[in-house]
Amino acid sequence: MHFLEHVPLAPHTTFKIGGPARWFAEAASEEEMLEGVHFARSRHLPLFILGGGSNLLVSGEGFPGLVLHVANRGIEQQEDTFRVAAGEDWDHFVSYAVERNYSGIECLAGIPGTVGGTPVQNVGAYGQEVSETIFNVRVLNLNTLGFEDLQSAACGFAYRQSIFNTTERGRYLVTRVDYKIARNGEPRIAYADLKKHFGENAAPTLAEVSTAVRSIRHQKGMLIMPDDxxxxxxxxxxxxxxxxxxxxxxxxxxxxxxxxxxxxxxxxxxxxxxxxxxxxxxxxxxxxxxxxxxxxxxxxxxxxxxxxxxxxxxxxxxxxxxxxxxxxxxxxxxxxxxx
The missing domain is CATH 3.90.78.10 (UDP-N-acetylenolpyruvoylglucosamine reductase, C-terminal domain)
Known part of the structure; x- marks a missing residue:
């Protein structure tokens, strides 16, 4: 694990705005996440956890402590349960599930960021929210420095919020999210834009719905394109x-x-x-x-x-x-x- 100094943060955000981090490190495992926390505390540095940078505005002065970029990867499937590393690209996971004909997150296609950020804001779009499919969130408790598993009911999910961005903000570092999604389920066509796209009495597949969502997001400028x-x-x-x-x-x-x-x-x-x-x-x-x-x-x-x-x-x-x-x-x- 490498700790780098004075790393510009703008390239790590979708806004392309932000000054440098005093220290910056990528954590590719739970062990490295814990190592990063110990590094910051041993030097009395403030700590900021960075995911995909898609819901972030960084000041021109940057951040005076350690920015720890969660970069673990991996998707493990056991029947209808998917254990997904927090650093995994969210849209990649949506495609992975849809390609295997699992429903429940098809309307969340094209949302930028990483899996670890989805429970924090209870990410939602086009009639779906991740809280409908999350059943467990694995975290590093920054108070005890122990790893814990929080069941969905303990996460306090509500519209665009959870305990991770309200009552327990700053207490947990998400390391993995576990989802239960249904095989061969019907796609959800509840949102007006989707109904308009497919028309009345349409019966699109999960893949067609996720493709339509990406298309609609692109038309609205909500699909992150590097040159746009x-x-x-x-x-x-x-x-x-x-x-x-x-x-x-x-x-x-x-x-x-x-x-x-x-x-x-x-x-x-x-x-x-x-x-x-x-x-x-x-x-x-x-x-x-x-x-x-x-x-x-x-x-x-x-x-x-x-x-x-x-x-x-x-x-x-x-x-x-x-x-x-x-x-x-x-x-x-x-x-x-x-x-």
Whole structure:
């Protein structure tokens, strides 16, 4: 295991933004992950765990401690159980499962990042969430320095969240995720874009659904392509807010046409953040200096070529303030900010 100094972090993120890490190391096994933690603690360094860099905004100053890149690989299958190393590319695993005709994650194709990040945010898209298939998350407990297995019920999954990014943030390093997915199951066609793509009464295969999802994501600039400026982003920058039914009614009363909404727990309502941005004047292609909004997807804040983290944060803050002013809703960013 090699510990490198002053490694630029921008190439390790989909935003292509960020200064250097004081120390940087790749951990290809659980033993090396533990070694990295010991290295940081023996030198009293802050520790940051890096996966695929797809949900990350790094400051121009970089990170003053050790950035430990989780780089273990491997997929083990036992009937309908898949044990997948945290450093495995997520989209590769989706393809692996779909090619073997296993359903449950086909709508999550094309999402950038690694397997270890999926339980942290309870990654979801096009009508599926990983919490529907995760049954165990193997972790390194950074308090005890012991390895543990957390069953799904212990992970506190909710919309775009888990204990890993809320109550227990910073306590666990995910080393492996175990999924239970069904063989020969029916693909899920619940999302409007997919229904439109296939039309009524269609019966697509799992492979056709995952291919369609990638195509739709590409059309929206949400499929990471190295040479596409619309893809220098962290994907959807804001979570869809959940509000009370009464709050929704007050907003809806200002519009002649019915505004989009989705059901949420406890009788609440989920509003599309993209709709809120558009109503607040932040349209596709909007620019603010070197930061901007994708020309294909309202929720994707992009690096137009030479943006720094401060440029993205300035656009973020302007959007949050205007949406708050117009709708009394405070948008919550999805990416992690590292400084």
């Amino acid at each position: 400026p619309d893809c220098r982003s962290a994907g959807s920058f804001f979570k869809n807010p959940i509000i009370s039914a009464e709050h929704y009614a007050r907003i809806a009363g200002r519009y002649e046409k019915e505004i989009p909404r989705y059901p949420a727990p406890s009788g609440q309502v989920k509003l599309p953040a993209a709709w809120l941005l558009e109503q607040a004047g932040f349209h596709k292609g909007y620019t603010l200096g070197e930061a901007g909004i994708s020309s294909r997807h309202t929720l994707a804040l992009i690096n137009r070529g030479h943006a720094e983290a401060d440029d993205i944060l300035a656009l973020r803050d302007r959007i949050i303030a205007e949406v708050q002013n117009r709708f009394q809703i405070r948008l919550e960013p999805e990416p992690v900010y590292v400084s």
